[in-house]
Amino acid sequence: MITFNHVTKRYNEEKTAVKDLNFTVEKGNIVVLLGPSGCGKTTLLRMVNRLESISEGNIVINEQDSMDLNAIELRRKVGYVIQSNGLFPNMTIEENVMIVPDLLGWTKKEKRERFDYLMKLIGLDPKIYRKRFPHELSGGQQQRIGVVRALAADPPVMLMDEPFGALDPIIREKIQDEFLQIQREVKKTILFVSHDIDEAIKMGDKIVLLRDGEIMQYDTPSEMLTHPKNEFVSQFFGKDRAIKSLSLHTVKNLQEVIGLAHIDDAIEDTKTINVNQDLRNTISMLLNQEADQVIVTDDQGERIGSITIDLVQKYLHFEIKGKLSVSQEG
Amino acid sequence: MEEWLRFLEINAPRILELTLDHAILVTLAIIVALLIGVPLGIYLTTNEYLAGTVLQVASVTLTIPSIALFGVMIPIFSIINQGIGFLPAFVALVLYSQLPIIRNTYTAIKNVNPEMRDAAIGMGMKTSQRLLRVEIPNALPVIMAGVRTAVVLNIGIGVIAAYIGAGGLGVLITQGISRGDNYLIISGSLAVALLAIIADAILLFIQKRFTTKGIAN
Numbered sequence: 001m002i003t004f005n006h007v008t009k010r011y012n013e014e015k016t017a018v019k020d021l022n023f024t025v026e027k028g029n030i031v032v033l034l035g036p037s038g039c040g041k042t043t044l045l046r047m048v049n050r051l052e053s054i055s056e057g058n059i060v061i062n063e064q065d066s067m068d069l070n071a072i073e074l075r076r077k078v079g080y081v082i083q084s085n086g087l088f089p090n091m092t093i094e095e096n097v098m099i100v101p102d103l104l105g106w107t108k109k110e111k112r113e114r115f116d117y118l119m120k121l122i123g124l125d126p127k128i129y130r131k132r133f134p135h136e137l138s139g140g141q142q143q144r145i146g147v148v149r150a151l152a153a154d155p156p157v158m159l160m161d162e163p164f165g166a167l168d169p170i171i172r173e174k175i176q177d178e179f180l181q182i183q184r185e186v187k188k189t190i191l192f193v194s195h196d197i198d199e200a201i202k203m204g205d206k207i208v209l210l211r212d213g214e215i216m217q218y219d220t221p222s223e224m225l226t227h228p229k230n231e232f233v234s235q236f237f238g239k240d241r242a243i244k245s246l247s248l249h250t251v252k253n254l255q256e257v258i259g260l261a262h263i264d265d266a267i268e269d270t271k272t273i274n275v276n277q278d279l280r281n282t283i284s285m286l287l288n289q290e291a292d293q294v295i296v297t298d299d300q301g302e303r304i305g306s307i308t309i310d311l312v313q314k315y316l317h318f319e320i321k322g323k324l325s326v327s328q329e330g
Numbered sequence: 331m332e333e334w335l336r337f338l339e340i341n342a343p344r345i346l347e348l349t350l351d352h353a354i355l356v357t358l359a360i361i362v363a364l365l366i367g368v369p370l371g372i373y374l375t376t377n378e379y380l381a382g383t384v385l386q387v388a389s390v391t392l393t394i395p396s397i398a399l400f401g402v403m404i405p406i407f408s409i410i411n412q413g414i415g416f417l418p419a420f421v422a423l424v425l426y427s428q429l430p431i432i433r434n435t436y437t438a439i440k441n442v443n444p445e446m447r448d449a450a451i452g453m454g455m456k457t458s459q460r461l462l463r464v465e466i467p468n469a470l471p472v473i474m475a476g477v478r479t480a481v482v483l484n485i486g487i488g489v490i491a492a493y494i495g496a497g498g499l500g501v502l503i504t505q506g507i508s509r510g511d512n513y514l515i516i517s518g519s520l521a522v523a524l525l526a527i528i529a530d531a532i533l534l535f536i537q538k539r540f541t542t543k544g545i546a547n
Contacts, residue, residue, distance in 0.1 A: 076453070082445060082449055090464070091544065149453075159452075
């Protein structure tokens with residue numbers, strides 16, 4: 001858990017980067033710091049591991065004031081991922097990943113076992129990559145290594161500064177999915193900086209929307225999309241925020257609330273979609289094809305029903321009006 | 331050709347001895363220059379104001395003609411009765427090596443990717459750990475380029491040191507000039523050139539040996 005109490009960052013009399021912020025990142029949650037450039041999101045992140053000093057207020061990490069610890073010790077306890085992955089070209093992949101355990105004085109055996117475990121987590125063969133160097137890896141692989149490096153000493157808290165920002169869209173989406181998968185297993189408390197709205201909606205359990213160092217809204221992605229608190233929030237998420245909010249819901253959510261339609265066998269050449277797909281992809285499929293329905297299949301590939309635009313609209317209506325509450329997957 | 335053989339037969343031991351003297355003078359000067367220059371270069375990356383001044387002074391030192399610098403050394407070292415010989419030559423060579431070594435160390439450390447430095451600090455490395463594990467290894471090729479420049483420079487300037495009685499291969503050349511003996515001049519010059527080439531090759535080997543595969547290209 002990370003708690004921000006009246007946190008302020010002042011560079012001089014005129015320039016204040018962060019103004020009296022108060023919020024809490026719950027244990028095991030991902031909170032995305034979102035906002036236009038210059039809103040203070042990276043500064044705020046870097047204040048947590050004291051790469052930036054705190055002018056006023058305090059930051060409490062798991063019930064310990066960040067100023068009570070020596071900065072070096074604090075940083076070893078907090079995982080840190082940066083956009084350009086920051087791997088050290090002179091070290092092998094294993095040395096890179098094991099930097100913090102090495103600084104903490106782990107034994108060779110402990111490091112080796114941890115390395116093997118972490119590499120399997122991101123689907124890379126530890127034997128093949130152990131002795132390789134960063135320049136021999138693709139951008140996506142390097143970024144995966146950057147992420148597991150932050151996980152190496154199993155820190156309870158992680159800071160991620162636009163970790164996937166430098167990747168191309170296809171790889172980025174893949175790594176985001178992978179990371180959410182990993183997060184389900186490791187359940188870290190994560191502060192995540194992003195300027196990408198779609199990324200924030202996808203990755204965040206909650207979003208802190210910042211402007212000029214002030215919090216505009218701190219809420220779950222769906223609350224923020226459906227109930228923006230002020231003009232800035234609704235403008236920031238754009239006119240298509242209803243469509244964006246569709247990516248927060250899966251076909252399964254819809255099925256649980258209003259049920260699927262029957263399959264109309266009269267319609268030929270219909271496409272199928274997995275029940276775990278989100279509604280945004282479903283809607284684009286429906287709009288892309290002539291037919292009025294898409295067949296829904298479960299994980300075994302069984303056809304369990306169909307979905308139509310009307311159905312999605314009906315579901316959305318319930319959701320926005322807040323008549324029904326549905327558990328949402330970030 | 332026969333005359334050459336006869337010349338070498340008589341002078342080979344002496345040429346070898348002078349080459350060794352020359353190599354020892356330059357090696358000792360470079361070792362001391364490294365001990366001063368590398369830490370100083372690293373320190374300067376943290377003190378921008380001093381960096382400008384120190385690099386300026388080192389540049390000026392390098393522009394002083396070697397014969398003049400050796401000349402200046404004589405009265406200074408006469409105070410401790412070492413006016414001519416090994417010591418003043420050694421000190422002059424240390425001074426001449428400073429610019430390439432300090433400048434290359436300073437530039438190499440400065441140019442380490444700031445994101446890499448940020449990652450190192452953010453993961454909890456102490457300053458010494460960051461220097462030894464990240465910054466120096468990544469700066470090594472550029473630092474070594476400076477050392478190689480300094481060595482080749484010193485082998486050349488070391489020839490002049492013969493004028494102040496420091497020995498070395500300059501002795502052959504100065505004697506050759508005063509006696510009008512071409513054999514002495516040519517053998518001395520060739521030995522100097524050969525020494526420089528061999529020294530550079532050895533340093534290149536060391537550089538390759540200590541540069542990890544990750545930054546080799």
